[in-house]
Structure formats: structure tokens, C-alpha cells
Amino acid sequence: TPLIGVLALQGDVREHLIALAAADAVARPVRRPEELAEVDALVIPGGESTTISKLAALFGLMEPLRERIGAGMPVYGTCAGLIMLADKILDPRSGQETLGGIDMIVRRNAFGRQNESFEAAVEVAGIEDGPVEGVFIRAPWVESVGARAEVIAEHDGHIVGVRQGNALATSFHPELTGDHRLHALFVDMVRAAG
Numbered sequence: 055t056p057l058i059g060v061l062a063l064q065g066d067v068r069e070h071l072i073a074l075a076a077a078d079a080v081a082r083p084v085r086r087p088e089e090l091a092e093v094d095a096l097v098i099p100g101g102e103s104t105t106i107s108k109l110a111a112l113f114g115l116m117e118p119l120r121e122r123i124g125a126g127m128p129v130y131g132t133c134a135g136l137i138m139l140a141d142k143i144l145d146p147r148s149g150q151e152t153l154g155g156i157d158m159i160v161r162r163n164a165f166g167r168q169n170e171s172f173e174a175a176v177e178v179a180g181i182e183d184g185p186v187e188g189v190f191i192r193a194p195w196v197e198s199v200g201a202r203a204e205v206i207a208e209h210d211g212h213i214v215g216v217r218q219g220n221a222l223a224t225s226f227h228p229e230l231t232g233d234h235r236l237h238a239l240f241v242d243m244v245r246a247a248g
């Protein structure tokens with residue numbers, strides 16, 4: 055059974071721990087480099103990407119995270135986590151850094167103020183039995199992807215799901231629905247990498 059960490063600096067950590075357990079993984083929070091070293095894979099939750107970036111720097115996690123991701127550790131980022139996995143942000147706040155790992159450019163809060171939160175059915179490549187319920191909360195979209203990244207989901211003509219090798223990212227939050235198919239897909243990726 056794979057051991058999957060959830061980066062527990064800020065954001066909806068608990069919901070991911072529950073979804074991963076439902077998808078037959080053993081899941082635990084990760085806050086320190088020593089804890090990161092123990093897990094087979096990592097989820098980066100939704101929350102606020104500037105805060106996650108600053109706390110990761112404070113906790114000495116930026117370089118260890120970049121090393122593990124660069125070495126092929128499976129990683130799944132939702133919303134703010136997707137932003138953390140982008141090689142480039144169009145509109146970073148001052149002091150905001152990403153880990154990178156996916157050749158994509160993201161726009162933060164892209165879905166706009168009057169529509170800050172909404173739900174929509176989203177077809178995801180690799181997920182069978184119908185669309186997933188996408189919960190979008192001040193969500194980013196992916197402005198463009200490079201040749202190595204595969205678009206796996208779109209909403210309203212905008213890219214909201216990307217996979218590159220062992221890295222997976224969605225603009226929306228499957229951990230906030232009862233539907234664990236995306237977590238199951240990630241657990242399958244972790245098993246295949248193991």
C-alpha cells in the first residue's frame with residue numbers, strides 16, 4: 055500500500071487525507087523535510103498559493119520538494135497546489151515562488167470575481183463512468199502548456215487539468231466532493247511508479 059503525504063502547511067489538508075484513505079492509500083500530513091523523505095508521493099492541497107509558498111520556504115521545504123519532484127516522485131496538486139506545480143505563474147504576488155514540475159503557465163484567480171466559486175461537470179481523460187463534479191473556488195486556469203504536458207480536462211475552453219509524467223494537477227477540488235475517482239487515479243499512478 056503506497057504511503058502518500060499531504061503537504062500540511064495551509065489549505066484543505068484533512069479532506070485530502072480522507073479522500074486518499076478512501077482510495078486505498080495510507081495518507082499522512084507532511085510538514086518537515088524528514089516527513090517528506092518518508093512518503094512515496096505527495097498531494098499539495100488547495101488553499102492560498104502565496105501562503106503555501108512562503109510557509110514552504112520558512113519550513114525549509116522548497117529545495118527538498120523540488121528535488122523529490124525533479125526525481126519523479128508522484129505529485130498531485132489541486133487549485134493552489136496546481137499553481138505550486140506550474141513552471142511559471144503569469145501574475146505572481148511578490149515573494150511568491152512555485153516548485154515547478156509541470157511545463158505550464160497558470161493564471162491565478164482566473165475565473166473572475168463575480169464567479170469566484172462554482173461547480174461544473176468536468177470530463178477528465180483517464181476517468182471513466184462520466185464527468186467529475188468540479189468544485190472551483192477562486193480557481194486558476196492554465197493559460198498554456200508546453201510539449202511535455204498533457205491536457206486532461208477543460209472547462210469553458212480553458213485548461214483545468216494537466217498531467218506531465220508523474221505530476222497531476224487540477225484547478226478544481228475533487229477532495230471536496232464524495233467522488234474519489236481522481237484520488238484513485240493518482241493512487242494508480244503512485245502504484246505504477248513504485
Ligand code: GLN
Nearest residue numbers: 100101102103133134192
Ligand atoms: N486563489 C488561490 C490562490 O491563488 C487558490 C484557491 C484555491 O486553492 N481554492 O492560491
